[in-house]
Amino acid sequence: MTTTDTYSAVWQRRTPRKRLLIWTGWVALVALFVWCWQLMTENTIWAFVTDAPRQAADIGARMWPLEWGYLPELMGPLWDTINIATLGTIGGVIMAVPVAFLAARNTTPSATILRPIALFIIVASRSINSLIWALLLVAIIGPGLLAGIVAIALRSIGFVGKLLYEAIEETDRRQIEAVRATGAGGLQVLTYGIVPQIMPAFWGISVFRWDINIRESTILGLVGAGGIGLKLNASINTLSWDEVAVILLLILGTVVVSEWVSAKLRRAII
Amino acid sequence: MLHLEGLSKSYAGGDPALSDVTLTVPKGEILGLIGPSGAGKSTLIRCINRLVEPTTGAVRLGDEDLAQLGKTDLRRARRRIGMIFQEYALVERLTVMENVLSGRLGYVPFWRSFLRRYPARDVQQAYRLLDRVGLMDKADSRADALSGGQRQRVGIARALAQEPELLLVDEPTASLDPKTSRQIMRLITEICQERGLPAIVNIHDVPLAQQFMQRIVGLRAGRIVFDGAPSELTEDALTTIYGAEDWNAMRKGDADQAEAEADAQRRLEAIAQ
Incomplete structure (x- = not known):
């Protein structure tokens, strides 16, 4: 045994160089924040900002009393919105499944050509917001529900495709190897080795996306793609704040219900 | 009957996993493949049904060389080879x-x-x-x-x-407790005897191999260094397979384990009284 005094009593987590770097980083971050704040407030008209509480109170007052008589008229558009979300999700999932299998490293038939194409489809779909998809589609196929459904479907491909291909890549290779060892063909390996492993992820992702799509489809009407957003737009344009309040409450209620359904379903699956 | 001839496998940028393995397994024989981890046991059995592609050599099952088969024929050949995995792979x-x-x-x-x-x-x-x-x-x-x-x-x-006409068994008991391990090994050997089914069993547990196998092949660094009956598996042979240091450490580990178990048993008996 050696005596304890041959060992250093000082230990530090980081080297002095690293500590200096970290402090410089923090100082730079604060400087950036100050600079951004200046830039942001340069064009602000402070009179409006100080006036904000009064304006908000004013709109709030106009919302009251709520125009409950408007509610029956909203049921049709609400049903449209739910249909846009549901059909759009189904369409998106159907298109996303083959894309996911092409994009996953372990199932893609060609890593040099098809995989990059599949990844591009996923990125393209994800980079464009549903509202912008709807804007484009209203111009192409005209206003209405169909534009909304297609917009939701196209936006969902990327989300579902990405999460699903990650699930495919995370499958247990030993189970797949065992199925291959029985002499199974390519499609059989897929349906016996891979599909059972990704089923929980598949349903979880689909239900989660449906839940997101309910929220996204409520605003599609703003650009003419049908649903409750159309009513919202009309009420805002006529400054009928009592109607707007009813619509917002209805959307809130729908989203709460859809989240509850989605959580229940996912728990039942997993 | 399975006949391997000059089977070699080297992975890109590494030492060869298998070098020039020649081996014949006649009908009905249960062969235990032992060796330290990394000796190429797993690679060897996976080269037979080509879950791993052999670099050179022939794998003859009956009168067919599996190493030469195209995709469709390979699938047909794989049906004839049953495989049992370490972590079950269900x-x-x-x-x-x-x-x-x-x-x-x-x-x-x-x-x-x-x-x-x-x-x-x-x-x-x-x-x-x-x-x-x-x-x-x-x-x-x-x-x-x-x-x-x-x-x-x-x-x-x-x-x-x-x-199947051949059974490949990859560490069937590595994830099981000692008692279950013996039951599983007994089941595998019984079934092979009932059907006259030849089998290659990768196994790292030497006593278990000696108990259940008819023939033992020792693999070290991708080469066959021992081939004989379990009774011929002497201290010297095991030293050749595992290397002096590892074998002594393994033996010491076994001895320590046995001693600890005996000690625990004595204590239990003392409590029971």
Whole structure:
């Protein structure tokens, strides 16, 4: 045994160089924040900002009393919105499944050509917001529900495709190897080795996306793609704040219900 | 009969995993493959059904060289080779019955397997096998609901459902406790004897290999360094296979373990009195 005094009593987590770097980083971050704040407030008209509480109170007052008589008229558009979300999700999932299998490293038939194409489809779909998809589609196929459904479907491909291909890549290779060892063909390996492993992820992702799509489809009407957003737009344009309040409450209620359904379903699956 | 000739495998940028392995397994023989980890045991058996592609050499099963086969013929050949895996490798989310029937995948068309409409004969055989391995009542349980020993029994039934001419067994007991290990090894050897089925069993547990195998092949750094009956497996032979240092450490480990177990036993008896 050696005596304890041959060992250093000082230990530090980081080297002095690293500590200096970290402090410089923090100082730079604060400087950036100050600079951004200046830039942001340069064009602000402070009179409006100080006036904000009064304006908000004013709109709030106009919302009251709520125009409950408007509610029956909203049921049709609400049903449209739910249909846009549901059909759009189904369409998106159907298109996303083959894309996911092409994009996953372990199932893609060609890593040099098809995989990059599949990844591009996923990125393209994800980079464009549903509202912008709807804007484009209203111009192409005209206003209405169909534009909304297609917009939701196209936006969902990327989300579902990405999460699903990650699930495919995370499958247990030993189970797949065992199925291959029985002499199974390519499609059989897929349906016996891979599909059972990704089923929980598949349903979880689909239900989660449906839940997101309910929220996204409520605003599609703003650009003419049908649903409750159309009513919202009309009420805002006529400054009928009592109607707007009813619509917002209805959307809130729908989203709460859809989240509850989605959580229940996912728990039942997993 | 299986005959390997000059089988070699080297992975890109590494030492060869297998060098020039020549080996014949006659009908009905149960061969234990022992050796330190990294000796190439797993690579060797995977080269036989080409889950790993051999670099050079021939794999003759009957009068066919499996190393030369194209994709379709390889699938046909794989049906004749049953494989049992270290961590069972069952499809966890499928039922026991589906797992056993998946041994028939190479024989049935895609639509039958997809719709789970297997021929009556296959279903009957699957039940018979489940009865043989003692899991008749678990047919409709999901594989992930079973214990380790039960899962390995399903793995055995799946391999047998292929009606194989050869069994490849990769560390069948590595994830099991000692008692279950012996039961599983006994089941495998019994079944092989019933059917005159040749088998290659990778096994790292030397006493277990000596107890159950008819012939033992020792692999070290991808080469065969021992080939003989379990009784010929002397201290010297084991030193050749595992290297002096490792073998002594293993033996010491075993001795320590045995001593600890004996000690625990004495203590239990003392408490019981």
